[in-house]
Amino acid sequence: MEMIVASAIAVLTAGGVYLLLRLRTFPVILGLALLSYAVNVFLFASGRLAIDQSPILSKYGEGVYTDPLPQALVLTAIVISFGMTAVLVMIGLGAYLEAETDKIDIADSPTKEDQA
């Protein structure tokens, strides 16, 4: 099982990094989403992988339990990355509508617009 989880994280991260390096907004957003999935699974794994265990110490059990803290961390991370992705989509859309291109690079125009 460690192998499956580890390779899942690896594939998600590799895909995320590849997409992050693209030059258009949409693939970059997808890449960040993939990276956040990868990190969520990774955070889960940081509390050791345990199957069929209760998330709290049971006074009847043998003292084996799955660590509840990473689950709380993952929940926070999911909420934050979800919100951030939404903001990013809106800003990406705004930039696309303003510039009429979804290229990430800023065109180096000789006469730069004034800041006002």
Add this chain to the structure above:
Amino acid sequence: MHWIILPVVLPALLAPLIGFVMRHDIVLARAASVTGTLLLLGIALFLTGMAADGTTHVYRLGDWPAPFGIVLVLDRLSALMVLLTATLATIVLIHAIATGWDAKGRHFHALFQFQLMGICGAFLTGDIFNLFVFFEVLLIASYGLMIHAGGKERMQAGLQYVVMNLAGSTLFLFALGTLYASTGTLNIADLAVRVAEIPADQAALVRVAVILLMVVFAVKAALFPVQFWLPATYANAPAPVAALFAIMTKVGAYAILRVHTVAFGPGIPGTEGLPGTWLFPAAIVTIAIGAIGVLGARNLLPLIGFSVVGSMGTLLVAVAAFSDTATSAALYYMVHSTFAAASLFLIADLVVTRRMADTLTPLPPTVQNGLFAALFFAGAIAMAGMPPLSGFLGKLLILDAMREPGQMAWTWSVILVGSLLTIVGFARAGSTLFWKSTAIPTPERTVEDDMPPSLSPANPATTLQVAPTMVTLALLGALAIFAGPVSAYLQDTSAQLFDRAGYVSAVLANGGEG
């Protein structure tokens, strides 16, 4: 004693109130925002007074004992940073209101308060995961402020800024996961205990986490090789926002100071010397990039952005020594460079809105050319590190603290040559903007009809518009005049930071305030 959580709670309550209730009434929003920021300044002063006696105050949220619950920790360093934030925020807010920037888009004041909440929280927290959450709060507010007032270039630069920081946040989570897997805790004080117990030959995973965390904080602090977002972001953000962002880079420097000193600092076998080894060369390269950028910039705002990169390099060189004296020099320079960068952005705002362009080319002189030239001159002196303002003393303290044979040659030569290049860059920019411009005759300007007279570009700056810049420069002057008491206080601050046992016992002791 609930004072410690007030810098977080006050803006957190005020921001939604401004955002929802006062969204259509700019006057009300301004009043509430200014009142809130002044209250924050008062609280920050009180907290500084509370921390000045050297006790480490701990606030347990929900009264859960430390490694299990989340704690806020107030010591001299965090009090200093909160005070710095509140002072800068007051100045920037008055500038933004006086120049009308806050009315050019929506929700400026709500985002501003959320930004303050995130920054103050990041300075006060004693838990690394909580630090991540406050980073996200301050970042999401900064995304909104960065694209405030919109525009093509600003949206595109804003997109780059957001993507860069989201990638940084992902890396932060990877670092936290690694750290939790290897130590089983995310409380900074508890980390210090657990990491110290790990023998050097089993610390590989912790060392990975240390470097990952450092990369994350380096993104915030604009350190080489992840400094490239800063000039484009600062140049395209609204200038008052860029001035506020002067504290954002300091959040990264503070996080390195706090986490890498308390938890992975000198004397811990598993991570001995690791942060400094990597931080030092990166900071040296950052100074060089900043100086070359200042020399090569063709526009005013990127030029100031590069000078901020250079100042972050100077600051982190001193941080990288992870020693008592170098850290107190770094803290002095941190206070100085925050106000120096802010003052330059505020002056640039006054100049650029009147020139209608931020290119470094001679254009017809604006009104009050002499006043702006004098202000820019003072700001440039501060940033480049010339007497009589505090930049000179800050750099002198850093050079004086970096006397170890391995560091001295690199630090002294790069800081001194970098300062020279910065002086040349600023002198060229200033003479083009203010001096050569006087040779060009002033054409008739058409005042746009829809603008109120006080905001129209051709008009002279009002007292209220110039006052924030003047106050910032006065603060730099005061920092130089009172360098003795200030650096004595900062020596105590850095001594407290390096007293890891004191921090750990204060946080992990049972029973506390709140």
